[in-house]
Amino acid sequence: MFAHPPLHLAVALDGTGWHPAAWREPGARPHDLFTAGYWADLVTEAERGLLDFVTFEDSLGPQSSHLTELDGRTDQVRGRLDAVLVASRVAPLTRHIGLVPTVVATHTEPFHISKAIATLDYVSTGRAGLRVQVTARQDEAAHFGRRTFPPLPAEDRDTPAGRELIADLFEEAADHIEVVRRLWDSWEDDAEIRDVATGRFIDRDKLHYIDFEGRHFSVKGPSITPRPPQGQPVVSALAHQSVPYQLVGRSADIGYVTPHDIDQARAVVAEIRAAQAAAGRAEEPLHVFGDLVVFLDDDHTAAQDRRTRLDDLAGYAYSSDAEVFTGTPAELADLLLEWREAGLSGFRLRPGAIGHDLEQITRGLVPELQRRGAFRHTYEADTLRGLLGLARPANRYAAATA
Amino acid sequence: MSEPTTGTPGTGTPATSKAATSKAATSKAASGKPLKQIHLAAHFPGVNNTTVWSDPRAGSQIEFSSFAHFARTAERAKFDFLFLAEGLRLREQGGRIYDLDVVGRPDTFTVLSALAAVTEHLGLTGTINSTFNEPYEVARQFAGLDHLSGGRAAWNVVTSWDAFTGENFRRGGFLPQDQRYSRAKEFLATATELFDSWHGDEIVADRESGIFLKDAQAGAFVHQGQHFDIAGQFNVPRSPQGRPVIFQAGDSDEGREFAASSADAIFSRHSTLEAGQEFYADVKGRLARHGRTHDQLLILPAATFVLGDTDAEAQELAHEVRRRQVSGQTAIKYLEHIWNRDLSAYDPDGPLPDIDPDPGENTIARGRASVRMFRDPIAVARQWRERAAAENLSIRELVMETTGRQSFIGSPATVAETINTFVQTDAADGFILVPHLTPGGLDDFADTVVPLLQERGVFRHDYTGTTLRDHLGLAHPDARPEPESRRAAS
Numbered sequence: 001m002f003a004h005p006p007l008h009l010a011v012a013l014d015g016t017g018w019h020p021a022a023w024r025e026p027g028a029r030p031h032d033l034f035t036a037g038y039w040a041d042l043v044t045e046a047e048r049g050l051l052d053f054v055t056f057e058d059s060l061g062p063q064s065s066h067l068t069e070l071d072g073r074t075d076q077v078r079g080r081l082d083a084v085l086v087a088s089r090v091a092p093l094t095r096h097i098g099l100v101p102t103v104v105a106t107h108t109e110p111f112h113i114s115k116a117i118a119t120l121d122y123v124s125t126g127r128a129g130l131r132v133q134v135t136a137r138q139d140e141a142a143h144f145g146r147r148t149f150p151p152l153p154a155e156d157r158d159t160p161a162g163r164e165l166i167a168d169l170f171e172e173a174a175d176h177i178e179v180v181r182r183l184w185d186s187w188e189d190d191a192e193i194r195d196v197a198t199g200r201f202i203d204r205d206k207l208h209y210i211d212f213e214g215r216h217f218s219v220k221g222p223s224i225t226p227r228p229p230q231g232q233p234v235v236s237a238l239a240h241q242s243v244p245y246q247l248v249g250r251s252a253d254i255g256y257v258t259p260h261d262i263d264q265a266r267a268v269v270a271e272i273r274a275a276q277a278a279a280g281r282a283e284e285p286l287h288v289f290g291d292l293v294v295f296l297d298d299d300h301t302a303a304q305d306r307r308t309r310l311d312d313l314a315g316y317a318y319s320s321d322a323e324v325f326t327g328t329p330a331e332l333a334d335l336l337l338e339w340r341e342a343g344l345s346g347f348r349l350r351p352g353a354i355g356h357d358l359e360q361i362t363r364g365l366v367p368e369l370q371r372r373g374a375f376r377h378t379y380e381a382d383t384l385r386g387l388l389g390l391a392r393p394a395n396r397y398a399a400a401t402a
Numbered sequence: 403m404s405e406p407t408t409g410t411p412g413t414g415t416p417a418t419s420k421a422a423t424s425k426a427a428t429s430k431a432a433s434g435k436p437l438k439q440i441h442l443a444a445h446f447p448g449v450n451n452t453t454v455w456s457d458p459r460a461g462s463q464i465e466f467s468s469f470a471h472f473a474r475t476a477e478r479a480k481f482d483f484l485f486l487a488e489g490l491r492l493r494e495q496g497g498r499i500y501d502l503d504v505v506g507r508p509d510t511f512t513v514l515s516a517l518a519a520v521t522e523h524l525g526l527t528g529t530i531n532s533t534f535n536e537p538y539e540v541a542r543q544f545a546g547l548d549h550l551s552g553g554r555a556a557w558n559v560v561t562s563w564d565a566f567t568g569e570n571f572r573r574g575g576f577l578p579q580d581q582r583y584s585r586a587k588e589f590l591a592t593a594t595e596l597f598d599s600w601h602g603d604e605i606v607a608d609r610e611s612g613i614f615l616k617d618a619q620a621g622a623f624v625h626q627g628q629h630f631d632i633a634g635q636f637n638v639p640r641s642p643q644g645r646p647v648i649f650q651a652g653d654s655d656e657g658r659e660f661a662a663s664s665a666d667a668i669f670s671r672h673s674t675l676e677a678g679q680e681f682y683a684d685v686k687g688r689l690a691r692h693g694r695t696h697d698q699l700l701i702l703p704a705a706t707f708v709l710g711d712t713d714a715e716a717q718e719l720a721h722e723v724r725r726r727q728v729s730g731q732t733a734i735k736y737l738e739h740i741w742n743r744d745l746s747a748y749d750p751d752g753p754l755p756d757i758d759p760d761p762g763e764n765t766i767a768r769g770r771a772s773v774r775m776f777r778d779p780i781a782v783a784r785q786w787r788e789r790a791a792a793e794n795l796s797i798r799e800l801v802m803e804t805t806g807r808q809s810f811i812g813s814p815a816t817v818a819e820t821i822n823t824f825v826q827t828d829a830a831d832g833f834i835l836v837p838h839l840t841p842g843g844l845d846d847f848a849d850t851v852v853p854l855l856q857e858r859g860v861f862r863h864d865y866t867g868t869t870l871r872d873h874l875g876l877a878h879p880d881a882r883p884e885p886e887s888r889r890a891a892s
Contacts, residue, residue, distance in 0.1 A: 023609075023614060030605075035550075060637075072618045074616065078637070079638060081546040085515040088511075088513075091516050092470070109571055119512035122464060143632055196456045199456075199732070200501045201504055207492070207505075219570050222492060
């Protein structure tokens with residue numbers, strides 16, 4: 001019927017929005033950022049717009065406009081709640097939308113993360129994912145006291161030392177994901193037997209040690225949490241360079257990328273597909289989503305004016321790793337449909353000011369895409385995997401013993 | 403998973419309800435002493451050997467609907483809080499995963515946060531291990547849970563040291579046993595520094611002036627100690643309770659001292675009225691040395707219960723529950739913890755083994771509480787053999803006798819009176835009830851015992867506050883005074 005499958009749409013939630021002055025907008029709720037009600041309202045709105053999922057940003061230290069150190073600013077939102085807990089808090093209040101918290105692989109235990117995301121999958125009945133992130137921030141490392149990182153200004157990222165550090169962090173993240181995935185599979189789906197006749201609650205032959213040995217950690221397993229409803233919750237990662245593209249190609253179900261035009265999008269998709277093939281999983285579905293910061297209004301000039309007003313409040317012109325789109329929902333729909341020709345299967349939109357732009361997405365962009373036959377009219381599945389067209393994966397250990 | 407390490411409130415030998423029953427309620431007028439208000443909480447009966455999973459009414463121990471049912475029942479009954487244990491490695495016996503009890507549980511934080519969405523008042527208490535976590539992360543999660551629940555979070559701080567559990571973590575198992583409490587104490591102290599690193603008024607969020615944070619140093623902390631050398635800025639603003647409520651388990655001298663110095667509530671394992679009173683007096687007596695008052699630490703033992711229409715019916719039911727909890731196989735496996743040998747060739751309906759336990763480190767059962775419960779297994783074995791011979795008990799009967807689990811057995815009236823007696827006579831400030839059925843095991847208690855306690859004027863008819871500290875009668879901690887240097891700078 002259509003030349004393309006419908007687009008997938010996600011929204012990236014962070015504070016009052018991605019523009020640093022967003023909290024000063026009339027519709028912002030900066031005093032509510034640490035309440036459950038605030039997050040419940042946002043996710044409910046995203047679900048009203050039939051979005052595939054929301055992501056929740058996180059970090060193990062205060063936000064900063066610097067990449068590797070604190071900026072000492074007091075005119076921007078600082079402080080945030082644990083993303084897994086926020087996702088879990090809103091899970092019972094929603095029914096269809098996927099919930100994808102950020103998890104920092106650099107300082108966390110994969111055993112804890114595995115059971116936390118498996119549990120998010122239980123409390124949301126199959127709507128959990130995670131977004132894996134690494135950090136080279138020195139101040140965050142000092143919060144744990146186990147390791148130190150050298151300063152890594154942007155100009156040093158392409159030096160041998162910088163490249164080595166980044167490669168090391170991503171290698172650790174890849175191990176982290178591997179452990180988390182193995183732990184999800186460490187229980188076969190039918191391991192719990194409750195066999196009154198033999199007195200056995202489980203069939204222990206269907207529980208598996210994962211015996212992971214890596215440079216940064218070793219994990220024995222099995223998980224203490226049974227295999228989650230989706231089997232494997234959805235793993236995602238943001239990627240800007242070749243090293244993270246490799247991680248996405250090798251380990252993720254969704255990669256978020258930040259092209260600034262369709263040619264870049266094409267090149268990035270090609271690189272990820274090559275990494276995917278090199279990892280021996282060319283046949284597996286792997287979504288590549290384009291990330292965009294969006295300022296949306298019914299009128300192009302109004303959107304432009306709003307962005308300018310925010311820049312004036314911030315004292316500088318906002319820029320981002322991702323392309324910043326300013327315009328109408330219809331113009332954004334044009335761009336998304338154009339870019340999908342590059343092989344992007346969906347988009348993760350970062351609202352410039354959540355109090356305004358989230359509704360522009362759910363009540364402006366979504367109907368526009370629906371009119372063009374490019375977006376769902378109703379949720380067609382109850383699980384995040386279902387919404388993304390990902391099959392429930394077989395258990396690697398069950399396959400090995402079958 | 404090993405339960406003391408992971409913080410299931412342990413249940414000891416049964417209190418005989420008859421012996422414990424006295425006339426506390428009626429003696430009130432005589433003594434003129436005002437009635438103490440009872441605190442009640444419920445432990446979700448997940449992984450433990452009290453659960454009767456073979457009962458047709460037993461539901462899932464993992465699906466969220468079970469937790470939601472249980473939490474709603476506890477809240478309907480106006481309980482102070484719900485309690486969740488934690489597990490970090492599956493138990494093993496003889497080198498194989500233990501398969502006779504309930505196995506498998508969800509992540510503590512994640513379930514509690516979801517439960518905050520389906521309850522309004524109920525406190526949410528989670529066991530989190532201080533050995534295989536880092537203070538910054540755990541403090542962040544508890545502060546976050548306190549925000550997301552509107553001030554209902556509590557942390558049961560537990561310790562572990564064993565390499566067996568450590569095999570799932572970066573830290574491994576290298577923590578020497580003698581450091582378990584020192585790390586726990588420093589962990590809690592560090593987390594408290596983080597909780598206190600925001601005063602509560604830093605977020606201004608004034609649109610006009612553009613000031614979001616009045617202090618760029620909000621959350622600043624420095625901690626240098628034996629176990630942690632960390633510094634930086636905590637990124638969660640002060641939570642509704644200031645700090646989550648702190649629970650402590652443990653009956654050792656060190657454990658009691660730790661609780662007296664830093665906990666808001668303590669679990670305990672004693673079960674007779676006298677043992678409870680002795681423990682209560684001992685722990686409360688330690689408070690003054692730490693500059694604390696009698697009402698700043700609550701004693702909340704774990705307790706199981708079996709209810710019947712009559713006391714006799716309850717006793718029958720209790721026996722049936724015991725039989726289901728201790729199958730022949732379970733009895734043999736339990737004996738192996740003490741004997742530290744493979745006893746699978748023995749008949750559970752026959753006499754106890756006449757051989758002695760294998761001394762030394764227990765290698766047959768790993769991750770189990772009972773492994774560490776018996777310091778002198780040879781003496782335990784001798785006592786058990788003597789008792790079995792004297793009373794003509796089989797292995798299974800002996801295990802049923804020695805591992806009795808029902809603290810309160812009787813009609814609702816008997817159980818209400820027994821609980822009230824324990825509280826009014828200072829054997830406890832209340833109880834954490836552990837039903838043996840998931841998730842409906844609390845329903846009868848809520849419907850029959852709670853109204854009787856309410857009639858006696860010893861239990862609330864409704865919540866009078868919104869936070870767990872309110873329910874427990876604990877003060878909200880004052881924020882740390884702002885340091886001079888920062889006041890001058892701002």
